[in-house]
Amino acid sequence: MHPNSCWALFMDTRYLHRQPIWDAKPARGGSCIWKSLKGLQHFLKDGTRWVVGNGESISFWMDKWLGNQPLYTLFPHLANNFLKVNWIINESGNWDLSHVHDLDLLNTLREVRLLPHPNLAVCDSMGWEDTDLGPATVKSCWNSIRTSRPKVNWASLVWHPILPPRVSLFAWRAFHHRTPTDEWASRRGFSLASRCHLCYQHSEDECHLFFGCPATSPVWNQLVAWTHSTPPRQQPIAAALKQWVASITLPRTGRFVCKVLFLLCVFEIWKARNDAKFNGNPPNTPHIINNIRRSMRDAFSIHGSKWQLDPQSIRLVNSLGIPSTPTPPTPPIEVKWIKPKPPWIKCNIDGASKGNPGPSGAGGLFRDHNGRFLLGFACNTKRNTNMFAEFFALYRGLMIWLDTHPHFTGPLWIESDSLVVVNTILEKASATPRIKHLVEIIHSHLRTLSLWHISHVFREGNRVADKLANLAIVEPTEAIWNSPPASIVPFLNDDANEVPQHRFPKGS
Numbered sequence: 001m002h003p004n005s006c007w008a009l010f011m012d013t014r015y016l017h018r019q020p021i022w023d024a025k026p027a028r029g030g031s032c033i034w035k036s037l038k039g040l041q042h043f044l045k046d047g048t049r050w051v052v053g054n055g056e057s058i059s060f061w062m063d064k065w066l067g068n069q070p071l072y073t074l075f076p077h078l079a080n081n082f083l084k085v086n087w088i089i090n091e092s093g094n095w096d097l098s099h100v101h102d103l104d105l106l107n108t109l110r111e112v113r114l115l116p117h118p119n120l121a122v123c124d125s126m127g128w129e130d131t132d133l134g135p136a137t138v139k140s141c142w143n144s145i146r147t148s149r150p151k152v153n154w155a156s157l158v159w160h161p162i163l164p165p166r167v168s169l170f171a172w173r174a175f176h177h178r179t180p181t182d183e184w185a186s187r188r189g190f191s192l193a194s195r196c197h198l199c200y201q202h203s204e205d206e207c208h209l210f211f212g213c214p215a216t217s218p219v220w221n222q223l224v225a226w227t228h229s230t231p232p233r234q235q236p237i238a239a240a241l242k243q244w245v246a247s248i249t250l251p252r253t254g255r256f257v258c259k260v261l262f263l264l265c266v267f268e269i270w271k272a273r274n275d276a277k278f279n280g281n282p283p284n285t286p287h288i289i290n291n292i293r294r295s296m297r298d299a300f301s302i303h304g305s306k307w308q309l310d311p312q313s314i315r316l317v318n319s320l321g322i323p324s325t326p327t328p329p330t331p332p333i334e335v336k337w338i339k340p341k342p343p344w345i346k347c348n349i350d351g352a353s354k355g356n357p358g359p360s361g362a363g364g365l366f367r368d369h370n371g372r373f374l375l376g377f378a379c380n381t382k383r384n385t386n387m388f389a390e391f392f393a394l395y396r397g398l399m400i401w402l403d404t405h406p407h408f409t410g411p412l413w414i415e416s417d418s419l420v421v422v423n424t425i426l427e428k429a430s431a432t433p434r435i436k437h438l439v440e441i442i443h444s445h446l447r448t449l450s451l452w453h454i455s456h457v458f459r460e461g462n463r464v465a466d467k468l469a470n471l472a473i474v475e476p477t478e479a480i481w482n483s484p485p486a487s488i489v490p491f492l493n494d495d496a497n498e499v500p501q502h503r504f505p506k507g508s
Contacts, residue, residue, distance in 0.1 A: 052115060054086060183205035196208060198216065219265055223262070335503050347366050348414075356385055
């Protein structure tokens with residue numbers, strides 16, 4: 001929401017009075033909307049963070065502007081309500097910690113190097129943490145308040161676009177043991193006489209209906225004939241699928257085709273059960289098998305051209321009546337680090353995050369036309385996203401290089417394995433609010449060079465920078481090397497000798 005919009009101006013005049021919502025006092029006779037917003041004040045306070053401009057509006061101790069909590073929670077004996085963040089900003093608009101005498105506080109404040117540079121011409125603002133300090137979105141707010149369950153390994157299969165939506169929804173219910181069988185209804189408190197509507201010989205539950213019923217055995221026998229596998233056991237659907245796929249010897253794409261075939265078999269059995277229960281029609285095995293074939297043909301006609309099928313998988317597809325020919329495999333790509341031509345200096349940078357956001361680090365190095373190591377660095381960036389670490393690696397690398405080589409004016413060749421970094425620096429893409437300040441500083445450093453170039457490289461050609469970025473995650477402080485650490489020497493030698501690395505296509 002723009003601060004000058006009509007709604008924002010009304011809320012500020014009527015209720016906020018230039019205060020954050022959590023500091024505003026309840027208004028007598030306020031609307032139900034305002035009362036609802038006040039009820040979310042703790043959620044809003046936890047999800048926002050101040051972005052430092054001139055530092056005049058941010059309480060140094062009480063507001064969240066550095067780290068994940070206000071500073072008063074760490075130093076309650078030092079806190080007061082009057083100090084503003086501009087206390088540590090000098091007249092030139094740079095961070096100035098010379099006024100800080102408490103050593104613990106000083107060590108904490110050193111993290112300001114991860115923040116945007118102050119801008120005396122810009123007022124302080126608030127950003128939403130889940131959108132990299134940009135404006136809040138409905139999606140980001142929902143993700144902040146929802147309780148997420150652990151990811152399940154079958155989700156990508158169930159919601160794959162190859163499956164019709166009704167099959168996906170049924171499979172989702174089945175994997176959650178919510179197929180509306182008689183046994184499921186009994187668990188929910190309904191009293192009824194249960195019987196299998198396909199064989200009339202057993203009470204109806206999920207395990208019997210799909211895998212133990214004599215009427216469904218011909219369907220599974222046909223599946224075994226198609227896939228040259230063992231029959232699925234009588235157990236819940238998710239466990240049966242896992243056990244059955246383990247008996248298949250096909251490569252990855254062929255196994256995926258088999259999983260789709262399995263779900264279509266289960267769905268067609270369920271349709272036959274409903275037809276028998278509600279319409280009185282006995283199960284027709286040839287009809288069920290023909291429906292499975294037709295569903296597979298429809299799916300393959302839309303998505304099959306994207307699959308790289310090996311000869312074994314081709315035989316499976318052909319046995320379903322689907323014409324197909326083997327797709328020639330995509331050969332691996334040779335990737336190697338390219339030496340710059342003299343007098344160019346080459347900078348490789350990378351960022352890493354364990355969790356995204358999670359513990360993160362930035363690293364990089366500078367080499368000459370012989371591949372000789374000139375300078376390297378690794379910087380811990382605390383809990384951040386991978387994208388922040390990528391940009392911070394370039395920002396910090398340029399600062400360190402220009403500080404240690406004050407007379408260097410280029411030419412400089414920068415390589416990154418992030419296309420977002422490359423396109424943003426080349427102004428082909430826009431930066432998020434949190435990264436925008438880093439991009440501005442990077443451009444200001446690049447303008448001091450007579451000649452520079454930035455390009456993308458696959459991660460196989462950026463292995464040394466990747467090692468340094470991962471090293472930074474476990475190192476609590478910044479490290480700068482004039483000679484290479486032992487852990488990266490073998491990779492430096494490979495790059496200097498232009499030893500190629502192989503990049504294999506996905507799914508190979």
